[in-house]
Amino acid sequence: MKISYYPGCTLKTKANNLEKAAVASLEALGIEVEEIDRWNCCGAVYSLTADDLIHHVGPVRNLIRAKEMGADKLVTLCSMCYNTLARANQLMKDDEVKRDTINRFMDDEIDYSGEVEVVHYLTYLQEQVGWDKLREQVKVPLTGLKVGTYYGCTLQRPAEVGIEPMGSYTQMTGLLEALGATVVPFNAADKCCGSYQVLGAAPGENSAASAILNSAAGAGIEALATSCPLCEYNLGKQQQQMLEKQAIEQGVPTFYFSQLLAVALGIDPELCRFELNDGQSLELLKSKNYLAAA
Amino acid sequence: MTLRINDRTLSRESIKNLNELSGENVKLCMQCATCTGMCPMAAEMDYSPRKVMHMAQFGLQSKLEEINTYWKCASCHACTVKCPRGIDIAKVMEALRQQTLRTNTNYIEPSEMSAETIAELPQIALVAGFRKMTS
Ligand code: SF4
Numbered sequence: 001m002k003i004s005y006y007p008g009c010t011l012k013t014k015a016n017n018l019e020k021a022a023v024a025s026l027e028a029l030g031i032e033v034e035e036i037d038r039w040n041c042c043g044a045v046y047s048l049t050a051d052d053l054i055h056h057v058g059p060v061r062n063l064i065r066a067k068e069m070g071a072d073k074l075v076t077l078c079s080m081c082y083n084t085l086a087r088a089n090q091l092m093k094d095d096e097v098k099r100d101t102i103n104r105f106m107d108d109e110i111d112y113s114g115e116v117e118v119v120h121y122l123t124y125l126q127e128q129v130g131w132d133k134l135r136e137q138v139k140v141p142l143t144g145l146k147v148g149t150y151y152g153c154t155l156q157r158p159a160e161v162g163i164e165p166m167g168s169y170t171q172m173t174g175l176l177e178a179l180g181a182t183v184v185p186f187n188a189a190d191k192c193c194g195s196y197q198v199l200g201a202a203p204g205e206n207s208a209a210s211a212i213l214n215s216a217a218g219a220g221i222e223a224l225a226t227s228c229p230l231c232e233y234n235l236g237k238q239q240q241q242m243l244e245k246q247a248i249e250q251g252v253p254t255f256y257f258s259q260l261l262a263v264a265l266g267i268d269p270e271l272c273r274f275e276l277n278d279g280q281s282l283e284l285l286k287s288k289n290y291l292a293a294a
Numbered sequence: 295m296t297l298r299i300n301d302r303t304l305s306r307e308s309i310k311n312l313n314e315l316s317g318e319n320v321k322l323c324m325q326c327a328t329c330t331g332m333c334p335m336a337a338e339m340d341y342s343p344r345k346v347m348h349m350a351q352f353g354l355q356s357k358l359e360e361i362n363t364y365w366k367c368a369s370c371h372a373c374t375v376k377c378p379r380g381i382d383i384a385k386v387m388e389a390l391r392q393q394t395l396r397t398n399t400n401y402i403e404p405s406e407m408s409a410e411t412i413a414e415l416p417q418i419a420l421v422a423g424f425r426k427m428t429s
């Protein structure tokens with residue numbers, strides 16, 4: 001089996017831990033990952049004003065690359081890329097007038113009208129492998145790990161592109177339970193981490209993020225699983241500063257869901273690149289003896 | 295907040311422009327404040343999303359220009375999902391940002407950010423933030 005894949009900018013650098021672990025996991029499950037040719041930045045956010053079409057050109061060009069390669073599905077990992085590509089795709093499918101304008105503007109490209117389906121990795125895994133089959137492949141069950149699923153906004157909203165409705169976490173829950181972990185619900189699971197507002201905030205002074213961490217810690221969660229590099233930055237990389245500023249009482253190690261998947265599949269921890277996470281993340285896995293087998 | 299309606303405060307033109315730019319109809323808002331209740335950034339806003347919708351309905355253009363609500367909005371779409379009137383409030387916020395940005399005005403200045411911060415932030419934070427807050 002082979003799948004077309006769109007990585008996005010952040011996954012090649014700051015969030016390489018999200019990508020490396022995810023690609024290695026699919027390969028361990030017998031799925032070949034083919035990165036699309038000459039991809040470009042998706043633009044990170046979907047343009048929301050009615051007259052702004054130029055910002056849809058970036059994501060649509062990526063979809064054209066996938067179509068040219070004969071893909072019927074394009075798998076993405078980063079939640080923001082997923083959202084931007086899925087919304088642009090929907091626009092090209094549904095809005096005849098805007099589709100026509102964009103296609104005519106991009107006259108050096110083939111026409112596009114939403115032929116490729118944009119799928120998030122979690123959905124793909126659920127549909128192609130399924131949680132029961134995945135459970136059979138687990139080599140290091142994450143027994144005793146209390147995980148909170150943190151979807152972040154762009155995986156769930158708006159409803160037209162959400163991988164599931166706001167307030168529902170069945171895909172990541174299915175994955176983590178198949179890996180042997182215990183999923184613990186918490187109140188702030190559907191709250192925004194502050195997103196790009198971190199640009200204007202002083203380090204460690206993002207109240208949206210600290211509220212999420214406090215809620216997770218209060219529920220007894222030991223680890224948060226996410227799929228967005230911006231969520232991971234706001235919740236994970238900023239934790240030390242939040243602790244110093246007493247915005248949170250205790251740290252909650254953060255992970256990409258793909259790292260937990262790779263660990264449970266017994267994949268070389270080097271590929272999970274834990275050095276890109278906050279230091280306490282690796283410590284937690286070591287203390288639970290999940291890395292001993294590797 | 296008291297709103298006075300007179301020929302200086304009610305700008306039909308402003309309502310029309312905002313509706314066109316956002317693709318929404320601000321008059322549909324029934325002021326229930328569900329959006330404010332959902333908003334993770336409300337504490338940092340000088341006027342809540344519900345109040346901004348009220349100002350928008352009255353076309354209070356100069357007031358809308360001086361508030362910080364839409365600059366604090368994180369485009370999380372929680373309000374959009376929950377609005378009982380089906381208004382995509384995130385789009386209204388974007389239209390309000392764009393009205394300022396299109397006058398060649400930046401809300402944040404990239405040149406004032408420290409090299410350290412830029413090196414540390416994930417690319418999506420920079421691209422998203424600059425898309426939302428610079429012209
Ligand atoms: S949720 Fe919708 S109807 Fe209610 S105040 Fe907000 S915009 Fe108006």
Ligand code: SF4
Pocket residue numbers: 329332333334335336343366367368369370371372373374383384387
């Ligand atoms: S989209 Fe903006 S206004 Fe709406 S809830 Fe999120 S932060 Fe608040």
